Amino acid sequence: MTTTASAPSSAYTLVEADPNELDIAENVRDGVAITDDPDFIASIAALGVRQAVSAVRRADGTLAVRDGQRRTLAAREAGLSSIPVMVREQSADEKAEGIDRITEQVNCNDQREPLTRGQRAAAVADLLDMELSVQKVATALHVPKAYVEKAGRAGRSERARSQLDDRQLTLEAAALLADLEDAAEAEPWITDTIDSIFERGFGVEYHLNNLQRRVAERAATSAAAADYTARGFALLHDEPSTGTGDWFSVADLRTADGEPIAADAPEQAPHLWHVYVYEAGSTWVDKKTREEVDEDDIDFDTVDEDDDVEPFDGQLHANTVEKIPAWRYEFFLHHDNRAAAGLELAPERIATANGASDAGDPQDGLTPAQRQAARAEAERVEKERAERRKVKALNRAGATATESRRTFLTGLLSGNTAPKNATKWIVTALATHGDVFTESKTHQRYADIMGSPLSDAPQKADNGTVARAEVLLLARVLTAFEARLTGPQDSKDYWRFSSKHYRGMVGIDSYLTFLADSGHTLTPVEQAAIGNITIDAAHAAVADEEA
Template sequence: MSHDTDTPVLDPDTIPDPDRDSTSMPAPTDSAASVQRGPTLDPALLDIADNVRENFRLEDHPDVTESIREHGVRSPIKVIRMPDGRLVVRDGQVRTLTALAFAQTEVPVWVTDFDPSVDAAEAEIERITEQITVNDRRIPLTDSDRAKGIAQMLDLGASVTQVARALQTKRDDIKRAGKIGASDTARNLVDEGQYDLEQAAIIAEYDNLGDTDAVERLMRANRSWFSYEANRIAHDRAEARAYLTAALPYAEAGLGILTDYPDLGYYTDKAPLIVAAELVDADGTAVDISHIHAHPGFWLVWLEIGEDMVWVEVDTGALVDPDTVDWDTRDHPDTEPAEGLRHAREVEQREQVLAEYFLPRDQLDAAGLFERETTDSDDITAEDTDSGDTHGVGESGGGGDELAAGRRAAAQAEAERREDERLARRRVRELNKQGEAAKTTRVEFVTALLARKTPPAQAAVFLAHALVAHSGLLGEYHAFSSALKLLGLSGFGSREELIATIETAKPARCQVIVLALVLGAYENRAEKDLWRYADRGVRLYLEFLRTLGHQLVPVELAALGEINSDDIDIDNPTATTESTTQQPEAA
């Protein structure tokens, strides 16, 4: 099939005959006289078929349409004659539609027969490539149309490199366009101008995965907080994957996995789930982990990933006291551990997993278990009655009922205490997750800032303030490493690489590098739990970024002391009052 994307010019003596074999048609020439006449067809006979351009309105391009209205279609329309006789427009969709709109009965054409030896997918890739290329040289395709065409080519088997080379576009841009093109939601958002291509690609990625919750969260997010919300979602999804990974051994053991923690309402007499701590066997013995492992099919488990790392046995996952490990064997693996200690290769550090077990109430009988408070007589001791007759007390004064009620109240209080502790742990975990998302977003902003050739105007005052107020800043542990990462440098030779850059860089770029060293040091201080404290250096750092246009989020505002961390909505942190999150405009 032809790859020619230039406007063809035909021999004026050629007689238009759509039924004639295309091989008898002359090749295009550069003769000026040939533009006077050429083969023509009624545009109504042409089939537009698939085209990368989906959106075209005549009124949006008056220079093109008015020319066709006045002079007709001048440039031949490239047509492929299919084996079934259809005349399919390969290049000239806009000209064909415009001619039809103005009721023109003739348009110049250049007809080529379809090559049946070409694979169908390759033929489609060739069509899309040609249509994108030639349209880029005329009325530009919309971003949405272009993205859809690229997605189609990738779906047909073209590689990213192949498409990038054909369209003379960067591979990263092809990847991004491929994501957008595969998502109707993202393409519509691009057409409406609500999101830039980078944001639309993020939405498309989740939309293509069927993650409607992520799409809805991103579309609800304030535009200035879009990157932060996207990073929060990424951290949430990573946590979900970690949860499922941690849950896998429990599921393999036969336990059911809870994906939501039972709320306080479950600790009632009618609750469908009962926590293991409230159950006993027929002998009154409390249920322990060995009982659960022996009968896993009855139980459901809720897992909580702790904030701390713990040492566990590699083979069993059982917790290990680090004092029982001979750590010298880590550097000398061939040596035997000291007496009474274990080898370092037998243990590894993992995230702490806290497990809480629940039994469905309707499984009590089948499991042979009972709730702790079973009968009044079980709750009464000899000290509760003069006669020691527990039945008598229950019959005469109802003391057994009162004691049972007291036991239930105590159990409820204990359940509420556990719930409060769990909620407190969850709050810390969620705020730390927000801190991680804020850090990721902040690093993205600073990395883009440090790619500049010149520093921002506000940098001089900031640098002077920082180096005077915190004279040891650049010597802090990992401060330099943090700066190198912000500059996109890593590895053992990064310091030498930076020195080489300085030796050839212009003064303004050297000032940017100095700024990177200071920002890297401060970023090293601003960890995920920055909301807990108000470090003076971190405050200076955050305030500087805000003057440059970085949108501070609630955990960062808490670090500044502008809001109380207790007031942050851990489920919807960006739903903070406008007055507390109002940001000054970038200078």
């Protein structure tokens, strides 16, 4: 049934029509499978047809759709009884009508430019800014909540939106970029680092993730140092070198009388001193009291057990404790503040200063043997500091590389066909390293990367194609090697294990090489792990990336 609503022009009339009574007729867009687009159908069901369909009225009174084929089909699937239709009378000239139909349909489709990825993200961000919840936005736009959460973050950033439109970044990376730009408002150095990442133009997503890890580490150390900074100490995020004459440790300094300074000297003048905070392992604490707990006092057999399970012999239930970073604090004085602090250099520090004479210096009062010992000690301390800086940078890069590698694995193993030569590699790998399945956490790594437990694999293989079964086999092998690479503690320091037999790292070179052949770009820490480059070369590359 058709009812006239209004006539906006002499050529067209707006009517409400039953979509089931409309004739789709001929259309340049042929073979539409509307059921393949459930989101579009859901949108039509929820909102109706917002843009009127265009149609012509034939001599027999039927309406033939000219523009709006998909809207009409979706309305039928959604069970709508009426949709808006702009109607004009069909021309009596059959040839002219045919020409008009084709040109109208082509032009309408050509001029209908879809929203870009960046524009969609901006729209989501605007809706969230209007205080709609993530769930309400997801419902209104018929998209997953996870998309709304990421798009809402990415939509805040002009650069992220541009990168989305150019398909240079995934939605996840664009969201991360926007978060980093927000963090840069408080820490301007982040902006310079972002700029350098895009100037390099390769491995952008990896470098953004590594930057995010650096920002998170700085936030953690800032929180750990909060009591000190509140008292006036300036915070150092990177351990300074004491070999250049710019920074001095407590041991490098003496009072005006030549005596060693007290351990609490920095507390007496916090405005002159810097505090360096670093993570030195971890410790267990009681969740309620926050008091430190001896690891031997914890019954780890109660892990994942109900709270009412009685721990062994007076030990603590594992659910009542948690592992937290163990923070250490060192104090440094910048040379600009030494005079204000009224402190002198220790003789050993004078002896190791740049330009100090090997033959002796009356200023330090040391014998040649004492001077030699002082220099050896200074070199040892500086070497240790440099090593800690290197380990910190490489561990951070190792953690980021693991995250990137596992994301690649998830994508690689989500398809229905395995990479070329996968079966040949599996046969060779298992013939040589068949014990890889005995690695700790192999089941967990499989579940993390595949998104389902290993126990589901047989059914998935039965229900899938032979090619998909090959992918599942490949997943089992690759995730076992991933478990071997990072170990039971999900270590991030695998860069130091270039000796393949160290910690049972046999076969890791084959594993990472296969990933590289399958499209994964090996990072410097991964290159070091298999001996392609030295650890020092890996550190130089990481330091250059973070500069």
